[in-house]
Amino acid sequence: MNRYVKPNILHIMSDSDNILHSLDETLKQEELMFGLDHVNDDTEQISEVPRNSSYVGEPSQPYNEQSTLVGNRMKTVKETSYGLEDILMEMPSRTLGRRRGRFIEDVVASGRQDYNTGTFSRSTYSRRFGSNRRHRKITEVGGGDEELADEIFKEIIEDNKEVDNEEIRAIAVNMEIKRKIRRQAFTNRETKKKNKIGCWWMFRHNMSLKFRHFKEDTRKMFASAKLWDYHLKQVEGNFGSGVHSYFTFLRGLFLLSIPSFILSFSFISIPQLLDPPARNDPNVKFTGEELITGANWFTETIMYYGYYTNGTIQTIPGSMYKMPLAYLLATAGYFLLCLLWLVKSTATSFRRNYIEAKEDESDFISKVFCAWDFGITSEDASKLQHTMISTELKEILAEKRRHKESRSSSKKCKVFLYRLVTWMLYLAITGGCMALVYFVNKELLNKIKDSLEGIVVLQQISLALIISAINLVMPIFINLMTHWEDYKYPRHEMYIAVFRNFLLKLGMLAVICAFWTDDDLKSTQTNQSGSCWETDLGQEIYRLVIIDFLFTIIFATFCAEFIRKLLTKCIPKLKLAEFSIVNNVMDLIYGQTLCWIGIYFSPLLSLIIILKYFIMFYIKKVSVMQNCRMSTQRWRAAQSQTLFNAFLLLSFLLCAAFLCVVVFLETPSYDCGPYRGLNRSYDAIIIEFQRLASDESSYWFAFIMNVISSVWFLYSIVVILSTAVVLVRSRSIGYHKFAKALREQISLEGQDKALLLQWLRDVSTNHGQSSGGQHVVPLLKRHRDSIHSTSTSAPPSRHNSMSHEFQRESDILTYVDPQHLDASHLKISDGSPGKVRKREHKDPLLHKALVNQAKRPATLYMEHNAGDVFGSARQSPEVQNRSSSFSNSQRNNSPSTSSSNHDNRAALAMSLANQHPTEPSSPVYYDEGTF
């Protein structure tokens, strides 16, 4: 933001000096030229350009535009009277300098005469480091590198004392220059060392250098050592960043589940393994079907909640390990870890993709300039991408056109009705699914109760089968339904579809959770010995995870992708399956949700999840590479990633809420698990606190806990947080306003620039025809127009009164605002007596106008000028000071030159304005150096 706002009104002032100065130069040169080689001009340009142009005719290039480009280029070179383009570049410093490499104009110019000294630095580095470099003249060819390196180095040194690699790396220059800068930095350091040889300083310096190297190396190591990087590249090369984002999402979840597994395994499972309690039923053998059902033999292993003891583990002599406490705290730690990771990733992507991008919807820009995926390597993918971009551009253009003609009211009504119906339908379906799950659950439980001995595997997994089947089929249906709803943007359609899928899946999970934590159920169960609702819920979740995984692999991957591929060979009309990113990502989110719900009831579930992700990655990758084709719809990876992160966070919060209910409110099973016999699981912690508080030796701990858990502490935290929120919020509002003001300023400057350019054109085109008279009219007319168009704040009555002031037309014609005439229009003499260089203004009419102006008291005019953008900055020193203090905060322009420049301007303006009527315009001494 900051960089492009640097230009401001004062800048324009200084720029206009330059412009008019260069214009003067140009005119002088033209004068010379017109006499000598006017005829040769064009031919020279033509002959010069191809020889030196950097992009003339590449025979190997498939693009025919090349040749026409050169033609166009030359046309523009011819069109703009040369030098004008240079001036244009030097207009308000949005274009801070130009690059090396663009040298056509230079060559053309130097072909005519030695105009080279008049060009400014072409290197982009000046963009990075502000505008003051613009005025340095660097010779382009030859020893340019050295000087350029010098300049950049000095620039960095000025900014901050130390030149480090980080900085050098991020400069957009070639290696040679970077190396030179680095060498300079090195010698600089060496001389510093020589200057102050101190043991301590040397030591510190060396250490900091080493530390920096170390930091850099580790950072690079981490950045380069990424899991599955090769596969990701392969996928991206063939399918673009959309599918790639699915795999990075998968990888992220995988990486998240590893530390969480280590946490829960080392604090919950390992201690329990050290002191395994005896099994209730030692006859149960491992048969293999447990892998799917998760029941029987598994029931009494560290897999489930029910197995964990409520006592202390004292296997290692002298140590006391309280299982209930460890169980709860480890789970809490796991959730905290996930929360941190999720909030961080969501917040980062949200900030990057929404808040920063929100200000203006840059649709077309990103569709043109960010359209091509540079990572793509395969021929097919590139062909597809060409087609995709083409159709997409056409589509959004058509959409834009359609957008103007909004839908008719009858159609609106129809669409509304349609959506109402589909929403009803959707809600009915979701309700139906949830009810189905509930009844199946209940029915199954009864059956299991009835026939205690022969529980069939199918019965056990039937619920999981039903849910997975619904999850497999319903998304297709929902997507279709949403498609019919006729949304304006495909993006909205996707959002709605994703939201509906998400709701459906979570709804069914909620039914299961509610079912198992139901009080009626628990009260019936407590009568039976050996039953444990936590373990049952854990088993159910386990089955869901496994069955969901199998379904994904068998149906979604194998049938829908592999079989389809085989079928395409028989049926030529059938195309390969598209890899549906939305559905796949939603599956991942669903799987992760299951894991979060289940982790409390089955601590080892995270291990299963890790294995699942690992296998999934390879299966999906192979399937994508072999059986899929690229999606025909462009995928906005960044935005969708945020959306998915948000969904993940939402489902996480829901899971956490559910677990909080379980821990704080629900009664745990009567005779299993670490909390048997307690009213709530949370009581385990309270008991521990009470014990600590009663203990003399740990009084301080109890005291701290008391303070933390007191109302006042919480209250103060809430107050502090809300104050912080209010502060941040008001600051952001302030920034928004500031940004808006700056934006307006930029557009005003654009107008200024256009106006100045117009003047320039008028002056330069009229210069040739020295018939006099008429060319002042456009200038002055422009000027008046500008006053009328830009002074929006001034009331219109003032304009009227102003027009009354000028009664005769000749007055208007010859009345020139002194501020708009620059030193180049005046008689200028160089300040130094050594090389007196006088420049009389060539235009007699302008000269006359100026003299005329000097004779009139100009104060009246100045008043009317209030509100004029040009005038406001120049009217009086006070205003100027005000605006310069405003602008100084935004730019690092060397203050001495610019301010003296402006002071000169102000002095000039004031002296012109206050001149005595009879006094002829005195020669103004103008400092050449400020140009």
Add this chain to the structure above:
Amino acid sequence: MGSANSHFTKDELQEYSELTFFTKQEVLHVFEKFVELDQDNVNNDKLCRVSMEKVCQMPELKVNPFNDRICRIFSTSQNFDGSLSFEDFLDMMSVFSDQAPKGLKVEYAFKVYDFNEDDLLDAEDIEMVVSRLTGYAGSLKDDEMQQLLKNIMQEADLDNDDQLSYAEFEHVISKSPDFLNSFRIRL
């Protein structure tokens, strides 16, 4: 790796890794890639230039519609033929790497899209970009192109001069979250 290792001294490698976003290992990897482009010449002389045609044969650049532009802006050749020395090549890969900051990437993207190299993206440049993007899929019709140009200017051209300066380009592009995803080539 051994053969590549012998090409550079330790100091050279250190320097390369300091001046780019790569580790030493990755610099060597880039060099291997560079060797692949033109086996015979590079093996003889590691500082030699590889012609633009050969660089464009690299799989990452082969399908890229802007491959010639990329070569040109990274080339330091005095003949302006777009040929790349190893250092240029390393520069290029460094800019396209994941670790390169956004500002640097934007700057080079601007150079890539600035076909007539006048430091402004004008209608001509944008038309060129679009026609290359659509490729053989058929360019836009004239009126469509005009509309597109109008919309782009509306979006990005803050001072209404019908061309995008670098500052304007940077402003809009840095707000487009897709940019970082698209403007990268992995090693």
